[in-house]
Amino acid sequence: MPEGVFPRRPIGVVRGSPSAHRPLLGFRVANPQYTGRRFQALLSASVALPRCTVQYLPKSSAGEMTPGPGKSNRRAGANRIRGPHSALTDFLAANNISAAQIRDDYTRRRQQAETGAVDNDSADAEAAAAQAQEDEDAATAEQLAAEEAAEKTRKRKRNEKETAAAIKKAKESSKKKAKKGKKAKDPDGDSDDDYGDDGFAKDMYKKARPPPGQLENCEICSKRFTVTPYSKTGPDGGLVCTKCGKDLAADDKAEKKKPKGPQGKKRRKVESDRLDGFITHGAKSLQHLCIQKVAENHQDLEELGDLPPTVMQRLSQIFTKKRVMDSKTLKLFLRPDLDTIAIHDCAKIEEDDLKQVFAVIPNVENVILGNAHAFKDEVMEYMLEKASKLKHLHLYGANLVTDKMWLKFFCERGSQLEALKLKDLDSSFGEEVFNAMVSNCHNLHRLKLKFCRRVGAPALEALTSLPAGTLRHLSLYLTSEVPPETLVDLIEHHGPYLETLSLEHFLDAEDTVLAALHTHARRLRKLRFADNDRATDAAFTSLFTGWANPPLHHVDLSATRDVDNNNPTGPLNAPVGLADAGFAALMRHSAIQLRHLDVASCRHVSRAAWSAAFDPGDPQCRYPELRSLNVSFCNEVDTSVVAGVFRCAPKLEKVVAFGCFKVEDVVVPRGITLIGVPRAQDAIEHVGEGMWVGDGKLEAKGLVEVVA
Numbered sequence: 001m002p003e004g005v006f007p008r009r010p011i012g013v014v015r016g017s018p019s020a021h022r023p024l025l026g027f028r029v030a031n032p033q034y035t036g037r038r039f040q041a042l043l044s045a046s047v048a049l050p051r052c053t054v055q056y057l058p059k060s061s062a063g064e065m066t067p068g069p070g071k072s073n074r075r076a077g078a079n080r081i082r083g084p085h086s087a088l089t090d091f092l093a094a095n096n097i098s099a100a101q102i103r104d105d106y107t108r109r110r111q112q113a114e115t116g117a118v119d120n121d122s123a124d125a126e127a128a129a130a131q132a133q134e135d136e137d138a139a140t141a142e143q144l145a146a147e148e149a150a151e152k153t154r155k156r157k158r159n160e161k162e163t164a165a166a167i168k169k170a171k172e173s174s175k176k177k178a179k180k181g182k183k184a185k186d187p188d189g190d191s192d193d194d195y196g197d198d199g200f201a202k203d204m205y206k207k208a209r210p211p212p213g214q215l216e217n218c219e220i221c222s223k224r225f226t227v228t229p230y231s232k233t234g235p236d237g238g239l240v241c242t243k244c245g246k247d248l249a250a251d252d253k254a255e256k257k258k259p260k261g262p263q264g265k266k267r268r269k270v271e272s273d274r275l276d277g278f279i280t281h282g283a284k285s286l287q288h289l290c291i292q293k294v295a296e297n298h299q300d301l302e303e304l305g306d307l308p309p310t311v312m313q314r315l316s317q318i319f320t321k322k323r324v325m326d327s328k329t330l331k332l333f334l335r336p337d338l339d340t341i342a343i344h345d346c347a348k349i350e351e352d353d354l355k356q357v358f359a360v361i362p363n364v365e366n367v368i369l370g371n372a373h374a375f376k377d378e379v380m381e382y383m384l385e386k387a388s389k390l391k392h393l394h395l396y397g398a399n400l401v402t403d404k405m406w407l408k409f410f411c412e413r414g415s416q417l418e419a420l421k422l423k424d425l426d427s428s429f430g431e432e433v434f435n436a437m438v439s440n441c442h443n444l445h446r447l448k449l450k451f452c453r454r455v456g457a458p459a460l461e462a463l464t465s466l467p468a469g470t471l472r473h474l475s476l477y478l479t480s481e482v483p484p485e486t487l488v489d490l491i492e493h494h495g496p497y498l499e500t501l502s503l504e505h506f507l508d509a510e511d512t513v514l515a516a517l518h519t520h521a522r523r524l525r526k527l528r529f530a531d532n533d534r535a536t537d538a539a540f541t542s543l544f545t546g547w548a549n550p551p552l553h554h555v556d557l558s559a560t561r562d563v564d565n566n567n568p569t570g571p572l573n574a575p576v577g578l579a580d581a582g583f584a585a586l587m588r589h590s591a592i593q594l595r596h597l598d599v600a601s602c603r604h605v606s607r608a609a610w611s612a613a614f615d616p617g618d619p620q621c622r623y624p625e626l627r628s629l630n631v632s633f634c635n636e637v638d639t640s641v642v643a644g645v646f647r648c649a650p651k652l653e654k655v656v657a658f659g660c661f662k663v664e665d666v667v668v669p670r671g672i673t674l675i676g677v678p679r680a681q682d683a684i685e686h687v688g689e690g691m692w693v694g695d696g697k698l699e700a701k702g703l704v705e706v707v708a
Contacts, residue, residue, distance in 0.1 A: 163221040167247060209239070220244040291315060298324055304332050313342055320344040320370070327353050334360040339389075342368040346375070354379045358386040366392040376400040384412055392419040392446075399426055406433040414440030419473075421448040430454040435462050442466075446473040450504075456480040464493045475502035475528075484509055488516045495520030502528035502556075511539035518543045528556040530598075533563045537575040537604070540582030544589040551593035555586065558600040558630070570604050578602045580609040587613045587621075595625050600632040600656075607636040614644035623649045630656040632676060638662035646672060 092098075210216055214227045219238030225231075232245035240248065284292075291311065294301065295318045304312070312333060319325045326348040333341065338361050343349065351374045358364065364387050369375060375398040383390070390413055395401075406429060410417075414437065422429060429452055437444075444466070449455055455478060463471075471494050487509060491501075495517065501524060503509065509532055517527075529535070540557070561577035562570035570576050578586075583605045587594075599605065615621045626649040631637045637660045645655060646669050657663055658676035668674050 159221075163244075166220045167244065218244055287311070291318065295319065295322065298322075298329055298332075301329075301332055306335075309338070309340060312338075313340075316342050317344060323348075325349070330357075336360060336362070339364055340366040340368075342366075344368070344370040346370060346372045350374050351376060351379055355382045358383050362386050363389055365389050366394075368392075368394040369398070370394075370396040372396060372398045373400065377402055377405045380405045380409060384409060389416075391416060393417065394419075394421040396421075396423040397425075398422075399424070399428060401428055403428055403430060403433050407436050410436045410440045415442065417441050418443055419446035420444060421446070421475075422452055423448075423450045425452045425454070428454070431456075431459050431462070434459040438462050438466050442470065444470060446500075447471060448473075448475040448502075450475070450477040451479060453479055457482045457486050460486050460490055464489055466494075468493055469497045472497055472523075473500040474498060475500065475504075476506075477502075477504040478506070481508060482506060484512050487513050491516040492520055496522050499523050500526040502526070503530075504528060505531045507532065508534065510534045511536055514539040514543045518547055521547075521549050524549050524552060526554040527552055528554075529560065530556050531559045533561065533576060535560060535577065537577065537579035537582045540578050541585045544582070544585035547589060551590040553590075553593055553625075554596045555590065555594065556596075556598040557586075557602060558598045559602075561601060561603055568603075575604050577604055579604040580606055583609050584613065587623075591620075591623055593625055594623055596628045597626065598630040599634065600630045600658075601634070603633065603635055605634060605636065607638065607641065610634075610637055610641045611644065614641060614648045616644055616647040621648050625651060627651055628654045628656075631660060632656055632658035634660060635662075639664060639666050642666055642674070 210227050212227050212229050212231075215224055216227050216231075216239050217224055218241040219234035219236055220240050221244055223241050225241040227239060231239045231242075232248060234240045234244070234248075291314055294304070294315065298319065304315070307315075316325070316333060319329055320343075323345070325343060325345050327350065330343065330349060330353055333343070334357060341357055341361060341364055343357075346354070346369055354369070354372075354374055355378075359382075367383075367387070367390065372395055375395060377400070380401055410433070420437070420441070431454065434455060447463075457480070460476075460482060474494065487503070487506065491513065495501075498521060501517075501521070503513075506513075509529075511534075514529070514535055517524075540560075557578050562575070564570065570579075578599065579602075583599070583602070612618075613621060621644075629645060629649070629652070631641075637657065639662065642655065642657065642660075642663050643666065646652065652672055654673045654675065656675045660677065663677050666674065666677060
């Protein structure tokens with residue numbers, strides 16, 4: 001400890017400081033020389049100690065230091081302190097500050113002060129010189145700091161370049177080793193020389209992998225890192241740090257990644273759109289691309305703006321398919337100026353959301369709600385209050401609406417209702433409600449009932465009491481048995497005015513029903529008589545032969561066939577379902593205006609009948625308006641029949657041929673989509689211009705050839 005500084009006992013603690021409970025160590029300073037720079041050094045050294053204070057002691061008359069209380073004058077000498085070094089002593093020694101030098105400086109300055117050799121001018125000059133020296137030292141320090149920072153920057157850049165070069169070198173080394181390893185192996189996978197390869201020797205002298213938790217230098221960038229069980233191995237067998245490991249993994253993944261072929265997610269999306277009926281050829285339109293982009297970023301949308309109703313309907317279908325129609329996205333389709341709301345999937349929509357629909361769109365006329373499990377009596381009551389202009393109501397799965405509420409609805413809105421479509425109603429909408437509908441809905445033009453379990457034959461009998469000429473579109477799919485006489489009476493009453501008639505799954509319908517259609521139907525444009533095994537081919541032939549009804553636009557006779565496991569082909573003398581004669585009569589009657597034809601599972605139509613109906617060489621076999629054809633599970637349809645269809649229907653857009661295993665290596669013209677043929681979508685190739693040759697075969701020139 002320097003001469004003239006005496007340690008004192010702790011004098012207290014500092015209140016409110018971070019080390020509030022650490023004692024303060026006091027020093028008593030007798031020499032006035034510690035008031036200058038060196039005393040400041042002592043003060044700075046004392047900061048490193050636990051809180052310390054400095055106290056000046058009075059000086060004796062002879063300039064001697066006053067000893068501390070309880071100390072003798074013998075202790076006033078220099079370097080008389082013995083014992084372990086304190087923190088201050090270590091600091092002074094580390095900074096090259098000696099007590100002898102401090103004493104000599106103090107003695108010299110005291111002598112100069114006594115002799116008066118130094119005057120005020122010299123003091124000022126010395127002060128100025130000292131200030132200049134300090135400024136020079138500060139400038140030098142700043143320059144050194146700038147140079148040090150620049151050196152660090154250059155070193156960092158040099159290290160980055162070296163790391164990048166090391167990584168590149170490691171990659172090249174790994175590639176060379178991989179090639180070398182491949183060359184060393186024979187086709188059977190064995191090495192050419194079991195003893196010539198030194199791989200075994202290298203494995204013996206390979207450095208063991210350090211255990212997790214140890215420190216290791218990265219093989220590539222030489223950085224120090226902690227080894228973990230997931231640390232990767234470098235090209236030369238050493239470990240690499242996390243960053244270099246990620247870089248190596250990313251490069252390996254990029255090298256192993258192969259371009260996707262026509263199969264995969266993209267093809268699955270295309271096939272899904274085709275099955276949904278959305279078929280595009282060539283480049284997609286700007287509107288289609290915008291709709292897709294909006295659907296992809298639906299969570300970030302705030303409003304859709306003034307989009308046309310067709311675009312809104314398409315967006316609603318896409319949102320439904322993606323299962324993203326919820327309370328948030330529903331608000332995008334609500335605008336006060338709309339008159340139609342179509343939500344095909346209300347599975348994620350609650351009761352309050354449905355009420356909001358009628359609150360925002362008070363002038364709504366068309367309401368389409370699918371899977372409307374939240375459509376309850378309260379929502380129906382709110383709709384009666386707000387939707388005063390309702391004309392078309394389509395509800396699918398609204399099982400929570402009671403019969404009492406249905407009766408109230410028909411009493412208040414039945415007179416203005418024009419279209420009613422109900423589907424999947426299990427516990428409501430019974431015969432009493434049906435009679436109320438017939439009594440109050442005098443302007444009902446369109447009625448569709450599917451899977452309404454409480455609607456049966458008595459309800460259809462009540463439908464005959466509806467004024468003739470009112471109902472123009474009728475679609476029925478009932479789960480209960482309906483006698484043929486009830487259907488005949490219904491056709492006799494409404495048949496002359498019907499434009500659409502759809503009878504599905506009427507298993508008891510016989511030839512008398514088709515005869516009633518031939519007699520009374522005069523305005524039909526769409527006919528569906530599907531899933532029946534009672535009507536015969538002779539009845540179908542009589543229906544389409546000499547029928548006074550105009551040519552049909554849409555015909556669906558799917559699954560009209562004999563069901564007998566012991567005799568799959570059915571009776572030969574009197575075929576059940578649509579067969580050769582009935583199919584030929586249908587094509588002759590509606591060839592000019594036929595647009596959509598569905599004869600799926602009509603397996604009794606022979607190949608001869610197909611070839612005669614779609615014979616490119618016969619001028620009578622032309623279907624100028626045919627756009628879609630479904631021949632799924634018609635076993636006799638083969639490649640030549642499909643080729644004839646392509647030739648005889650110039651506006652054809654889609655052919656569905658699931659289960660037609662005789663169709664293979666088919667050539668599909670541009671603009672036509674063939675769905676269901678396993679080997680028809682593997683590859684598409686443009687090859688010249690199409691030319692027809694004998695037997696209805698197509699020579700591929702200029703068409704789009706689908707190659708297996």
